[in-house]
Structure formats: structure tokens, C-alpha cells
Amino acid sequence: MARRPTLSPSKITTFLACPAKYRYQYLDSRGRPFMKAKSYFSFGSSLHRALERFHDSSDTGVTTTEELLTAYEESWIDAGYQSAEEMAEAFGEGYEILEQHAQEWVRRKTTAKTLFTERQFSLELEAFRLIGRIDRLDEHEDGRLEIVDYKSGRSKVEEGDVKNDIAMSIYQLLIRRKYPDRPAFATIYALRTGVQASAELSDAEIDQLQSDIQKLGEEILSYTDSYWELRPSPKKICNGCDFLKLCSADPDFDASLIPSVESESTPPTASSEPGPSSIQESLF
Numbered sequence: 457m458a459r460r461p462t463l464s465p466s467k468i469t470t471f472l473a474c475p476a477k478y479r480y481q482y483l484d485s486r487g488r489p490f491m492k493a494k495s496y497f498s499f500g501s502s503l504h505r506a507l508e509r510f511h512d513s514s515d516t517g518v519t520t521t522e523e524l525l526t527a528y529e530e531s532w533i534d535a536g537y538q539s540a541e542e543m544a545e546a547f548g549e550g551y552e553i554l555e556q557h558a559q560e561w562v563r564r565k566t567t568a569k570t571l572f573t574e575r576q577f578s579l580e581l582e583a584f585r586l587i588g589r590i591d592r593l594d595e596h597e598d599g600r601l602e603i604v605d606y607k608s609g610r611s612k613v614e615e616g617d618v619k620n621d622i623a624m625s626i627y628q629l630l631i632r633r634k635y636p637d638r639p640a641f642a643t644i645y646a647l648r649t650g651v652q653a654s655a656e657l658s659d660a661e662i663d664q665l666q667s668d669i670q671k672l673g674e675e676i677l678s679y680t681d682s683y684w685e686l687r688p689s690p691k692k693i694c695n696g697c698d699f700l701k702l703c704s705a706d707p708d709f710d711a712s713l714i715p716s717v718e719s720e721s722t723p724p725t726a727s728s729e730p731g732p733s734s735i736q737e738s739l740f
């Protein structure tokens with residue numbers, strides 16, 4: 457029996473950013489050799505793994521600052537760093553971040569109970585299964601559920617950032633459908649500073665989101681043949697994309713049209729690349 461397709465926030469945001477990137481990342485094996493390990497992913501994953509143990513109430517071996525820091529050492533991922541010095545600097549930064557996090561956690565004396573850490577939730581939609589991995593789900597005394605997402609690269613966050621974040625909205629959709637009687641909201645936690653911001657989608661917004669994701673997901677999956685005919689067009693994100701060499705090999709791809717990272721101008725789009733539909737605009 458054919459496996460039911462799945463879509464995650466990462467897949468959806470990749471498609472919205474660039475359908476060609478989606479193809480190389482998820483469908484086209486030619487993209488695989490170009491995918492490089494990234495130090496910022498390794499750094500974020502190392503922090504997440506340590507925090508998963510710290511906040512997991514069933515992991516009674518990691519409850520103090522010292523134990524969290526030991527868990528961090530055990531969780532460290534060294535892929536993607538350019539040098540031993542760069543890695544040592546990142547490791548030290550993570551150490552400080554977690555030390556502060558543990559102290560702040562004790563200081564806050566939160567009464568919320570952590571239900572899950574690093575747990576995948578899913579929702580069956582008509583053509584696919586929507587999935588999302590949630591860093592932490594807390595239950596407050598008044599019954600509200602809080603979805604907590606750690607951001608290791610951020611220092612600041614505001615309510616609008618949470619509200620406009622596709623992943624945070626999808627997490628709310630997944631939790632609201634899983635626990636229909638429970639109010640739920642989402643929080644981004646900027647690990648570098650401990651700053652956090654929250655937002656909550658209304659029932660009507662959740663319904664609209666589900667309908668939009670349903671349509672967008674069908675569009676992504678029905679794109680099948682178009683992916684192979686796709687002519688990638690230069691965009692601002694091409695500068696940091698693993699697949700630039702592949703795209704540059706396309707005779708229609710004019711790399712000189714890639715805007716510089718600093719440029720605020722609207723990236724040019726080639727008429728040959730079918731862009732994401734207006735669903736993207738209605739989403740956020």
C-alpha cells in the first residue's frame with residue numbers, strides 16, 4: 457500500500473520560499489550530495505536535546521543546572537563547524553545559554569506542568585498527513601496548553617513574530633485538533649536572552665488555517681510533474697542555498713540576477729517558475 461504523504465512546517469516553508477529548493481531537498485536525489493551540514497543546525501539541535509531531557513518529567517536524571525550542562529555535553533553535535541575554534545566558541549555560548557536558562561527556570565517557579573518534550577503530533581487531512589514536532593507542551597493550572605518553541609539563534613521576539621510564524625500556527629492547529637476542548641497558545645522562547653512572546657489563534661483563524669493548509673498541501677503534492685519541468689528563478693535566498701550549483705547549471709538560470717543579501721529590492725522572478733499560489737498570501 458502506498459504510504460500516505462506527509463507535510464511538515466519545514467516542507468511547507470521550503471516550498472513557499474522556493475519550489476525548486478523543495479524539489480532538490482525532498483524529491484530529487486540529485487540534491488542530496490549538495491546538502492551540507494550547518495553549524496547553526498547542529499548548535500540548535502544540541503541545545504534542544506539537552507533541554508528535552510531537562511524538561512522531560514520522566515527523565516529524573518536531569519533536573520539541576522549541573523545535570524543540564526552534563527546532558528548538553530553528552531548531546532553535543534559537532535557537524536558543520538569550519539574549525540575547532542569556531543566549535544569551541546559555539547559550545548561555550550551554548551553552555552552559558554543553558555546555565556542562564558536553568559537559573560531562570562528555578563527563579564520563575566512556574567506552576568505549569570510539562571506534558572511532552574520533542575513530541576510529534578499529526579492531523580489527517582484529505583490528501584496528506586500534516587505533522588509537526590513540538591519542542592515542549594506545558595499545561596497551565598487554568599487548563600490552557602502552551603506550545604513552547606525554542607529559538608537558539610534569536611535574542612528578541614514579539615507577539616507578531618509568533619502570530620506570523622507558519623510553524624507556530626501549524627503547531628496550534630495540531631494541538632487544537634488533538635485537544636479540542638482545551639484553549640491553547642504558542643510561545644517562542646529566545647534562548648540567548650530568555651525573552652519570550654506568545655500568541656493565540658482564534659477558533660475562526662484555526663478553521664481558516666486548516667482550510668488554507670489543506671489547499672496549499674494539495675497544491676504542493678499535485679505539483680509532481682511540474683517539479684521536473686521547473687526552471688528555478690534567482691531569489692535573495694539563493695545566496696545561502698545548498699543547491700545554487702545545481703540551479704546555476706540550468707541554462708535559463710541567470711545567477712547575475714540574484715539580489716545581494718543586503719538588497720531590500722524585490723527579488724526578480726522568472727515567468728517560467730510557477731510560484732506558490734495566492735494561498736500563501738491568504739495564509740499570512
Ligand code: SF4
Nearest residue numbers: 474477688694697703
Ligand atoms: S539556488 Fe535559488 S532557485 Fe535554486 S533552489 Fe536554491 S533558492 Fe531555489
